[in-house]
Amino acid sequence: MIKSAVLIFCILSVAHAAEWCLKPDPISASVAETPAEKLAPDTPKCSLESPELVMGRLVNGTADRDADLLPSWVDLKLAARGQKWALDNIPLISGSHIFGLMFVLAFPDNNAVLLFTNQSDTANLAMKRYASTIEQVNTWYNGSLKESTDDNDILSSLLRVRGLHTAAMKAGNERMHGENPRPLINKELYERVQLDEGMWKAFETDLKNSDVTEKFRKVPEKYTGRDGKYYAVSQFQQAMTQFAFVGFPVLFPERLFLLDAKDEDLVAYNHLWAVLGHALGIEDEYNIALQPDLKTTKEYYQHIYENWYLPQFFNLDFHTKVLMEAQLQGFEKIDDILTPRTLLLRILRDIVKIPVPNMTRELTPKDHHKMLQFHAKGNLFYK
Numbered sequence: 001m002i003k004s005a006v007l008i009f010c011i012l013s014v015a016h017a018a019e020w021c022l023k024p025d026p027i028s029a030s031v032a033e034t035p036a037e038k039l040a041p042d043t044p045k046c047s048l049e050s051p052e053l054v055m056g057r058l059v060n061g062t063a064d065r066d067a068d069l070l071p072s073w074v075d076l077k078l079a080a081r082g083q084k085w086a087l088d089n090i091p092l093i094s095g096s097h098i099f100g101l102m103f104v105l106a107f108p109d110n111n112a113v114l115l116f117t118n119q120s121d122t123a124n125l126a127m128k129r130y131a132s133t134i135e136q137v138n139t140w141y142n143g144s145l146k147e148s149t150d151d152n153d154i155l156s157s158l159l160r161v162r163g164l165h166t167a168a169m170k171a172g173n174e175r176m177h178g179e180n181p182r183p184l185i186n187k188e189l190y191e192r193v194q195l196d197e198g199m200w201k202a203f204e205t206d207l208k209n210s211d212v213t214e215k216f217r218k219v220p221e222k223y224t225g226r227d228g229k230y231y232a233v234s235q236f237q238q239a240m241t242q243f244a245f246v247g248f249p250v251l252f253p254e255r256l257f258l259l260d261a262k263d264e265d266l267v268a269y270n271h272l273w274a275v276l277g278h279a280l281g282i283e284d285e286y287n288i289a290l291q292p293d294l295k296t297t298k299e300y301y302q303h304i305y306e307n308w309y310l311p312q313f314f315n316l317d318f319h320t321k322v323l324m325e326a327q328l329q330g331f332e333k334i335d336d337i338l339t340p341r342t343l344l345l346r347i348l349r350d351i352v353k354i355p356v357p358n359m360t361r362e363l364t365p366k367d368h369h370k371m372l373q374f375h376a377k378g379n380l381f382y383k
């Protein structure tokens, strides 16, 4: 009896939360000199509990935004502070995006869409796509976020990217759920791909031998969705990809060598990504950056990291490795200091924080040389 009352209450409050998210209190106070915890007092806290995000696999990921890409709850001052912080730290922030991207490519839903669009499955394609992505994202960090002007660089870039996502969503959904339903991946295209088995074996062995607890080696069953069905570019994928950009700097500034990040900077950067996510069509319920304060944000992100992100690396299938390897080779074409082996090694050593004896043994003399060059620069990804 009590149980069902609680259940009904929960269902009602979820419905209400969605409604409430659409019309939060207007932003009023000046944020300039308020303490970190209160920087964005009226930003709605709308994101679902992390396990519930998986419901978004069956919700299209680019919600209509009409002419106005900015949310009603945007705090322009705070977002501008987030932009400034990102620009001041752009080499490290871009480095964090590289790490984030490697994780997000490992999500089966995501990599199926990316293999389907044929834009990232070779080194050259992956290089071009990544260069273009980083160029766009840097634009979003640089300049005014003012509302709905046709000639605003940031908004027009966001609109363009939203268009790319919508196109991939439509084509992908048509393929999976249209008249002649088929899986997204054309398996025959990859039959002859030779993976770098030595590198992957070492990567997997170091993970296997690590002290990462069993619990975080597999996505918990209750978080995997009821059946395999999903939409291409879903709200769930959007949320996971948003984490690739916002999650690591907020959660692990020290692992990224963002050593002087102040709490206020992280709150501001997080708010910026709540706004960017909104503009790209993420619903408030799935907008993981909509959190009441920094402490809650970190807890929420830690939960995503442990239950969604980390397990992907323990469960890489062949096609995921094809895409990741193409992306790794693409990074090396952008900057030859980023060799595939050294990059994978650094993800495990610096982000996952595990010993990497097997990856180290796999380094070629060239990799060792690049690693030394890299450390000599004293700074991740800094040219």
Ligand code: HEM
Pocket (backbone or CB within 6 Å): 061, 109, 110, 111, 113, 114, 117, 118, 119, 120, 129, 132, 133, 134, 136, 137, 161, 164, 165, 168, 232, 233, 234, 237, 238, 239, 241, 242, 243, 245, 277, 280
């Ligand atoms: C916060 C979330 C996301 C951000 C910030 C983001 C960012 C970007 C950017 C900047 C581009 C433009 C690249 C270019 O100029 O070619 C792009 C393109 C694209 N994105 Fe996303 N993206 C997000 C989520 C997703 C998700 C969830 C998917 C689903 C797999 C996805 C799939 C694509 C596809 C298919 C393209 C077109 C180019 C291609 O086919 O590879 N994106 N994205």
Ligand SMILES: *[C@@H]1O[C@H](CO)[C@@H](O)[C@H](O)[C@H]1NC(C)=O
Pocket (backbone or CB within 6 Å): 116, 117, 118, 171, 186, 189
């Ligand atoms: C990807 O490439 C394959 C083989 O060239 C082709 O059959 C397929 O239609 C392409 N997919 C898209 C979405 O363009």
Ligand SMILES: *[C@@H]1O[C@H](CO)[C@@H](O)[C@H](O)[C@H]1NC(C)=O
Pocket (backbone or CB within 6 Å): 087, 090, 138, 142
């Ligand atoms: C920001 O934009 C300005 C003006 O377009 C440009 O000169 C500058 O190089 C950009 N900064 C970065 C870090 O991209």
Ligand SMILES: *[C@@H]1O[C@H](CO)[C@@H](O)[C@H](O)[C@H]1NC(C)=O
Pocket (backbone or CB within 6 Å): 058, 059, 060, 169, 170, 171, 173, 174, 231
């Ligand atoms: C999602 O988008 C597809 C088009 O890509 C559309 O056919 C489908 O009805 C949409 N589903 C929902 C639940 O909105």
Ligand SMILES: *[C@@H]1O[C@H](CO)[C@@H](O)[C@H](O)[C@H]1NC(C)=O
Pocket (backbone or CB within 6 Å): 205, 357, 358
């Ligand atoms: C991985 O490294 C450990 C520790 O050095 C070593 O004992 C083990 O034999 C290595 N495994 C493989 C498969 O090389």
